Amino acid sequence: MAEPVLVSLIQAIAPLLTSTATDQGRQLLATGRDVGWLRDELHNMQNFLHEMEVSRIEGKGSMATEAWIGQMRDIMLDSEDIIDIFDAGHVDGCCVLGHLRTRHDLGVQIRRIQTQLSDISRRRTEYAVQRPTEVSDRWIHGLLASSPLVHDKDIIGLDRDLAMLLRYILDDGMELSVVSLVGMGGVGKTTLAKKVYNHPDVKKHFDRCSWIYVSNTMELGNVLRELAKGLMRIPSGEVSSLSEKQLQELLLSGLDNKRFFVVFDDVWDTGLWDVIKLVLPRKDHGSKVLVTTRNAVVADSVVDTKSHVHRLPPLSSEDSWNLFCKKAFLQDGMCPDGLKETAKVIVKKCNGLPLAIVAAGSMMSRRERTDTAWRHVLDNIQTDLSNSKMEVQQTLLLSYVDLPRPLKPCFLLLSVIPYDSEISRKKLVRLWIAEGFVKENADETLEISAEKYLMELINRSMVEVAIVSCSGRVKACRVHDLLHDLAIFLSKNDRFSTICHEKDASVSDRRISLQTSGVSFSNRNKKRLRSVFMFSNSAQDVLECNIVARSFRLVRVLDLEDGNVLELPNEIGGLLHLRYLGLRGTKLKKLPRTLHKLHQLQTLDIRRTHIKKITFEISCLRNLRHLEMKQGDHSIHVPIGLDLLYNLQVLTGLQASATVIHEISNIPKLKKLSIEDLKNGDAEKLCSSLKNLKELLYLSIFLSDGTDSLDLATFKPSSCLQKLHLSGSLRALPDWFSQLHSLTKLRLSFSQLQDDPLPILVRLPNLLFLQLNRAYQGRVMKCYCPGFSKLKIFIITELEGLEEWDVEEGAMPSIQEVWIMLCSKLTTVPSGFQSLATLQRLRLVGMPSSFLCRLGEHGDDFIRVKHIPSIEIIPRLG
CATH class of the missing domain: 3.80.10 (Leucine-rich repeat, LRR (right-handed beta-alpha superhelix))
Structure with a gap:
């Protein structure tokens, strides 16, 4: 039976191997040496493109330079594609014929790139620029490794405004009244509104409080759903199924006897506000609404006899100077005399906007304290800009340019999340690792290195802390809307990512973020996609159209969290480069068996789904680092093979069994373990297995229903155990409880x-x-x-x-x-x-x-x- 197949195979590959077809055959087969050359050349291209980018951002480039950069970027993207396809062939090159055809195609493409580079290098001197001083990687050393701490920042110049707003919000008037807080972007509206919202007197005064970020893209239905969740405390699942009319009726009836306080942050549209105010009961219970906006027309539109408009001006010169010195001179907040003249000009160009001042101060804190170095920065803030908003954007742009190179793609990736959204520290770190942004370091894990990256972005005021744990560790972060705008602008310009709002968007970038229901995108250049983020209800259709058609074949990140996904196509097993698969909060009931082909997968998150067991060969996922399965109402059965996952660090929602308990003892890198449905007869075996987990930081054990008691007497906790949850x-x-000297959470x-x-x-x-x-x-x-x-x-x-x-x-x-x-x-x-x-x-x-x-x-x-x-x-x- 094999002979006809062998004959046809020889016939198919003969043209590639005959001596008369050498130029079209052997020399065109991509070899490891060819791809090695391409890797080196790609590294050189990236370095040179970075230098050109710096010059272009600093205003030293020409139109010809822009065109040259575009050509170089296309070559670089094609080179990355070739390397990824070649690597995939080595990982999964089971078909000889297909493998040879692929190598032949790659060989042709490599020769084409060699020709293109030869041509473009001849013109390189025409666009040569002075190589900027390289930012040292020493920034990464000495930072806190796995527990970045965040300290409260003093708010300068807002005390009077806070007192005035509190007076409005807490007055004795019983009718519904609205306070409008207006000011330009970056002036501190949201910061001030949050201080009002979180003030203890406000929490005491009102029955219900809710914060809603509106933005210029939010639709009425989403605003109403957020109101229902915040003021009515209705779960997300129930709210999502209600129509706008049902939501309006629910709010009008449910809030009829409640004193509530709502903050609508960043309202752009007077029309949207006109509809929103109709669904808020105007009964005499003393309810209040605070609206923040950049638009004076919107601010004035809320005014009636019971309303107030509070205009938030930029910081005074004195407050601006004090805030800048606090960020630029961290030890004592005092500016040396030799820098004052230049420093004051820099502060002046920030136009009293706290965001720009903090960004400028953080940037200058890392500059050499000489007037020459500071004037170099000042020279790059274009003095001929007549628009103060443009000056602020230029200041923020320089903060981006000042970032160490590894941090730039980390910052740009934040462009894919919706405005004013929070993203958890753990998720962000895992995404950076999956994207390949984090450098390998022999002395620490990728996760620790990535957390240092995040802490550096926070220290540079490029990222804001949204939630902090009781230990002071960052739990979630966000990006100010002006910096978000900057990230989107730079990402679009560099083809790093694109945001899809249109119903039919074209894609030629590396990453795509779908943020509108019913969106689809055309086939143009989808082969270049590396990451797909879906924040809409279009997930199922997009998946079926693109995974089955192999449009996503080089994708590394597929994030479908909370998407309307009912099932995954079997073809997902063909995404050989996939490293991050986020399925949290989807409606999945099972996973395809083909997932065992995803040998590069690092993170699999199936929390809050309807999945009850894993049916594929888990042992094939040798690169898996994070397996998140926590459901809340049931645990997940996992087949044998966990002990082959040598890189696994996080394992949650695991259903206990004798086999599983034995296998986890052989996962030495495990740092977080949550095991459920444990029977008391297996408790002693579990204690024995846990002895081998020397790096365990988090442990959660849940007894199965009906188990009499949990006997953990023989457990010897790891000396580094920090979090412990025992249910049963x-x-x-x-007795060992007294030995938990490192425990912070119980x-x-x-x-x-x-x-x-x-x-x-x-x-x-x-x-x-x-x-x-x-x-x-x-x-x-x-x-x-x-x-x-x-x-x-x-x-x-x-x-x-x-x-x-x-x-x-x-x-x-x-x-x-x-x-x-x-x-x-x-x-x-x-x-x-x-x-x-x-x-x-x-x-x-x-x-x-x-x-x-x-x-x-x-x-x-x-x-x-x-x-x-x-x-x-x-x-x-x-």
Whole structure:
């Protein structure tokens, strides 16, 4: 049977191998040496293109230079394609005929590129520019490795504006009133509005609060859905199925008896505002709305007898100077006399805009402190620009130029996320790694290197911190809209990425972000695509059209998070370069078996889907680093082969079994493990396996339903364990709890502890977060002094037997938040709360009326809580 196939194969490849076809045959077969040459040449092209880019941005290029750069970029992109296809052939070159044809095609293309480079190099001297001083990579050394800390930044020059806005928002007027905050981009509107929104007095004053970013592209339906989620607390899944009319009726009826506060950030359109205000009840409950806008027409359109317009001016010269010095001279905030003249001109060109001042100050903090070096920067801020907005953009552009080369693509990738969206630190780091932006370093993991990149972008004020953990570590970040505009502009200009809003968009860039429902894109140059991000409901159609047609065959990143994806086509197994597959929040029920072909895959995220088991050969994914499967209501069955995933660092949502428990002991790089449905009979085996995980930082163990108790007595925790979540009956805390010296976060759920756990837990020297969820069955709980010296957040939920909670004076000296939820027998505020001077927020959920009535000004426990800035009372969850 094999003979006819062999004959046809020989006949097919004979023209490529005969001596009479040497020029068209052997010499045109792409060899490793050819591709090696192309890799070196690509590196040279990238370096030279970077230098030309710097000169072009600094205004030293010509129209001829622009054309030359465009030609060079096309050659560079084609070279990247060839290298990727060649590498894929080596990874999956199972078909001899197809492999030889591919090598022949690549050989032809390499010869064509050699000719193009020879031609373009002859003209290189015509566009030669002075090579700029290269930014040293030393910026990366000495930064915090895996725990970048963020400190609160002082807001300069906004105190008076804050006080005035609070007066408007908290006045005693009972009719719905609107405050409009207007000012140019970068002047600090959003910063000021957030200080109002998060102010403790505001949280106390209103029943419901919601923040909605509007932007110039948001549609009415999306605004209404955000209102319903924020003010009505309706889950996203329910809101998405409602029509605009249903949402309007829901808001008008549901908010009828509520005092609410809504911030509409960055409103551009008076027409959209005219519709929005119709769905807000105008009953006499004292509700307030704050609108931020750059458009004075929009600001004036909200004005009536009960409204206010607050115009936010740029910072004064004095405040601008103080803010600049604070960022440029980090040690003492003092400008040397020899730099003052030049520094003041730089500050003046920022036109009082905090964003530009912070960016300029951060950039200059890294410059040599000589007048010559500073004047070089000043010379690059074009002085002939008559428009102040253009001067600000030029300042921000120079901040981009000043970035070390590895950070530039990292910043540009933020162009693909929607305006004012937050992106988690973990996701951003993984995307950078998948894109190949992060340099290999023998001394640290790619993840640690990438987090250093992020911290450097934050320090340079190119990225803002959105959410911080109790340990001060960045959890999520965002980009200011002016910097977002800059990233989009640069990305489009350099074919780095494009944003698709039109219904039929053409694609010739490396990355595409779909942000409009019903969008599709044409076939032109889709072969160049490396990353696809979908933030719309078009995901299923786009997938079927392009994966099946092999348009995505060189894609490295496919992010479909929260997309309307019902199934993945089997052809996805042909995406041999795929490194990041984001399926979180989709409607998938199963994964194709062909996923085992994705040998380059580093991240697979199937959280919040309907998938219950993995059916493909997981052991084939040897490069997998992050396997995220946490579902909430079920765990994921994984077939044998986990122990072959030597690079795996994150494994969550895993269903326990004897085989799985044995295999995880052979994954030495594992740093995060979440295992569920554990039977008590397997607990001792799990403890034995965990001994081998010396780098484990996070551990979560959930017992299966009906298991009597969790016996973890033989567990010997890693000395570096930082986060621990145990869900299941313990009866008593194991002896090893006292050894958790590095632990910062602890959750105990359904533990059925008979004895007060706090005398043991207070010994944990670095604990920052503690949650007890149905964990303790006793009547009395006591915090002793000294104890919990670093604890910032303490949450107790459904401690049904708890009647008394005492806090000794001096205990919990760093506490910031306390949540008490559904503790039905606790009738008084814990004694000693009055000594918690650092406590900022007390949240009470579902507490009995006998407890709540003691909190009022004339209540017995008022003296214990009157110093707490924010007390939030919620009758029940939801």
